[in-house]
Amino acid sequence: MSQPPIGVILAQIGTPEAPSPKAVRPYLKKFLSDRRIIDYPPLLWQPLLRGIILRVRPGRSARLYSEIWLKEGSPLLVHSLAQRKSLQQQLGSRFQVELGLAYSEPGMEQAVARLEASGASRIIILPLFPQYSSTTTASVYDAASFAALGRRSANGPVSKRHVPALRFIDAYYNEPGYIAAMKQHLLDQLALTGSSPDYFLLTFHGIPSRYAATGDPYPGQCKETARLLAEAMNWESGSWQTSFQSRFGREEWLGPSTAEVLQELSGRGICRPAIFSPGLVTDCLETLHELAVEGREQFAAGGGQPEQFTAIPCLNDGEQWIEFLAQTVCKHAAGWVN
Template identity: 75%
Template sequence: MNQPLIGVILAQIGTPDAPDAKAVRPYLRRFLSDRRIIDYPPLLWQPLLRGIILRVRPRKSAALYSSIWHKDGSPLLLHSQAQKNALQMLLGRRFRVELGLAYSEPGMKQAVAALETAGVQRIIIVPLFPQYSSTTTASVYDAACFAALGRNSASGPVTKRFVPALRFIDTYYNAPGYISAMKQHLLRQLALSDTAPDFAVLSFHGIPRRYAETGDPYPQQCHETARLLAEAMGWEPDRWQISFQSRFGREEWVGPSTEEVLKGLAGRGIRRPVIFSPGLVTDCLETLHELAVEGREFYASGGGDAEGFLAVPCLNDSPEWLGFLAGMVEENARGWLPDAGPVNFH
């Protein structure tokens, strides 16, 4: 008798459908209305969001998206689909892999519906965030749970009777396979450069310091990831530094900020810096523009030669990364796949 399919959802935040203000506005509205992201009381936050931010920011964001948009669509969506397809090939016919985005299409509801249509009753959720944060991991937890439950809120109407079993893959910020995948990816990318870098900046998406002080373990996990990666790469302590990007609003955020770090490198005698994000596994606006374009500008504004600046892309669909993902899925499927053999994707 054939075993039932195991569903897998690769969970990401999302992306606008197009690089224009009309498409960016609803994406930002959904994203910035999530109280996991902005936890201010709605009576205070929503008038500011709808009255000012959504009137001004979509046009500015759309211009940035236009600068990195691929002819076939959103870079994040294209890379995520490539990850999904490659993971499906690695896992084989016992699994059905779908992509589920928290704030755009294809959404979590679509992913769950597609799996249930295929007869799936057990689903493994794979957050594409190595480090846990309430602003990312918990957000996709919410989206996946509500989609599986068939409701939009705890008090809202129920739209389905059967609820599939869910398993959420744990954080993997310190997993040897993840560190190894980043090391191999970095070595391969650095080998393409004519000269070796003399300093590495490991940049992570930032969060307000208040979030960390009230229980979000994200900064500590970022520091551990950075330490393990630097150790694996053989970097001396004075040859690398952690930083945090994407600050928003007036609150104090965890630091040091990527902008401040990059602006200060030339003054420290650093001539060939490399920047990489160990907290983002899929290239998007943050890596393709904020790090690769703005990062170069920040370095140059501090007196550095922009030609010496190198931005390494995310893992995207690199084989070591996808092999690690497949191994995690197989491991988390144990008990659901009684005939599963040893996990060997590395």
């Protein structure tokens, strides 16, 4: 009798179903209501969220999404499904790979249900976040755990008796395979475009400084990833730096700000910058618009020539990246697979 497959859930945050205010609003509501993301007391935060933010932000976000939306749908979903397909091919029939999104469809509950329907009682959760943060990694840990337990929250009612065994893959920000995959990806992309950057900006999604001060290891892991990548690429000191994007709200966030750095580059004598986000492995609104479109505009606003600006896409379903993910899954399946 053959073994049931080992389940693998590629865990991501999520995306709206369409580039419209009507579709963006419920996605933002769910995302911004998670206290892993915004930890303000609900009695203070929810009136602000529902009374102001969800009235204004969905329209603006929908306009941005419409500029980068693909014929097949949301870029994040399209690329995530391609990652799932490629990883399934790498792992073979011993495993069953599903995509699970924390705040949209296909959700974690759907992913767990599909795996259990195939007989899988052992599931590996693979967050597509190389650097750990309570706002990303911990959020998908929560979503996957509640889905496996048959609950929607820690205090929710129990809807199932048998709970599958779960293994969570930790941050892999300094894994040689991840660094090597990024190095090859950068070399391939620069060769493809014929670019010869004179400066590299490695940008990561930001978090409030308060989160880091109270125990989130994220900024240190980002800086170590950047150091290892620069070392692998043989970049000289002074030819690269890190920054943090996507600030939200009025409190202090990690810095320096990507937008501010881009506006200053030309004044520092930098003519041909390239921007890449090691922490985002799947192209989405952040990389395709905030970095590639707005980033170019910010560089130009500071006096740079926009045609000299290079935005490097995410790893997406690149072969070496998927091979690294497959090796990571197999390592964490030790004892579960013959």
